[in-house]
Amino acid sequence: MHAIEKILARAAGKDRVRAGEIVTAAVDLAEINDLYLQVIQSFEAMGGKGVWDPDKVVFVFDHYSPPPTPKAADNHRVMREFVAKEGIPHLFDIDAGVCHQVMPEGGLVRPGMVLVATDSHTTTHGAFGAFATGVGATDLAVVLIRGTLWFVVPEVVKIELTGRLPQGTTAKDVVLGLLQRFKADGFVYKAVEYAGPAVTDFSIAERMVICNMAVEMGAKTTYIQPDDKLREYLAARGIEDYPIDTTDPDYEYAEVHQFDVGQVEPLLAAPHSVDNVHPVGDYAGTAIDQAFIGTCTGGRLEDLEMAAKVLRGRRIPPGVRLVITPASKEVFLKAMATGCIKDLVEAGATVTSPGCGPCLGIHQGMLGPGEVCITASSRNFPGRMGSPQAEIYVASPLTVAASALRGRITDPREVLEEGS
């Protein structure tokens, strides 16, 4: 069996499961974000009386934080009341940050667990050896009542990453390179395992990036075999006790692919789809109105530091907006301690409170008709960050920072060479 199958088998109380089988699995962690008042409404409509295990439930206010409308404020109120009534210990309120960042930081994510959340980027937690996948409101409401959910055991695709990242490239460029090759429907219904020496070299933050955007290729979940680097990350958060599953040597993958990260160059996804991927150089010189660094894809300390490396002691041109949204309060505090926030603000950045920021197009830096944005987030669909007539380019934090500096799309290698 694959490690993912072993996780699902344990959660379903079975000795063996195989791809294609439908199992009912016990859920170890269920997270609801503030886009999903419907979870509470469905819970009540189904006659829910008390959540199955309050310790395993997490609410995170990230999409609408701080509330941009009276309705959003009222939704938060209803959720806070639900959390209090049900005795749920884990509420990450508007000051906390993005769910996929605050849950691991809070020590809630561990190897071998089954994690569901009302967010497509839940695939991020494969970086921690969890079986994690996004669900909708009604599914989550069922979990709140019963503590279980049905899953189809997925086929697993293995992607072996080899080589070393060249100067000026990042894990984001790797996942954009994978999107270029495998496209937006490459792994629909399937699980993606990342393996190989480049994955071993990657930091936890870099692993989170490639797992996060696997959903843009349709992946149901991701998996990276837990190693010493992960054990250290978890130990620093007081997590020592967890199962580590390993894949049997005779397991047959649905597909195996090799990808040499040493061949990656700075890439971007041009409007209006995530798999419309090209070298940054092909679009060099395109004028931008806004640059955005943040979200569960690109708002970690490492991302902010990359931006600061490009922008320290420099100034973005007038008329260009650079919006920075730290992924979490912890990231924000660390970035203040390292001086990175100061550098960015001095360079002309507008720093927002932690959360999803403008990624889903409801506040904190929306785009007007005809505007062009380059972003370190994950999606460039029409209307994603405001006007459907705006154009969004998805790239690495390095590329976004270099483009902000010049006011036009720029290969970060040009700027890094200048600075050194």
Next chain:
Amino acid sequence: MRGKAWKFRDDVNTDEIIPARYLNTSDPKELARHCMEDIDPQFMEKMSPGDIIVAGKNFGCGSSREHAPVAIKAAGVSCVIAESFARIFYRNAVNIGLPIMEAKEGASKIREGDIIRVEPEEGKIINETTGEEYQVAPFPPFMQAIIAQGGLINYVRARVGESR
């Protein structure tokens, strides 16, 4: 289920089905008003209740928002036929009682404006305009039962009722 086919391309995402600027509400009627707005702003004016969306691969990709199938169902679309569906959309559609059909051949051969009849129990899609018939794998029985009840909420309520 019978209606006129409205064709859409591959990789239609949930931001196009229901833009985030309208997600503050969970009122189906309000969501329906903006259904497909960012991919075809005239969709709601053109379509009639009972019509069928026919799309390419990976329909409903992107955000996990359940508002997407809710908007399509409340708009009066009787069924979505696609070459394939993004998995969260697939689950959400079943859970809220929106009939969907994965039909590789049918989805590519049906043309915009064709009159389509769907017989889900038999796993059959009939193109009345061309006379063609496409066979698809029917849903597992528990999913059929959920859709027949109009969604998981009614299904759970009904089962709770039975056990009392």
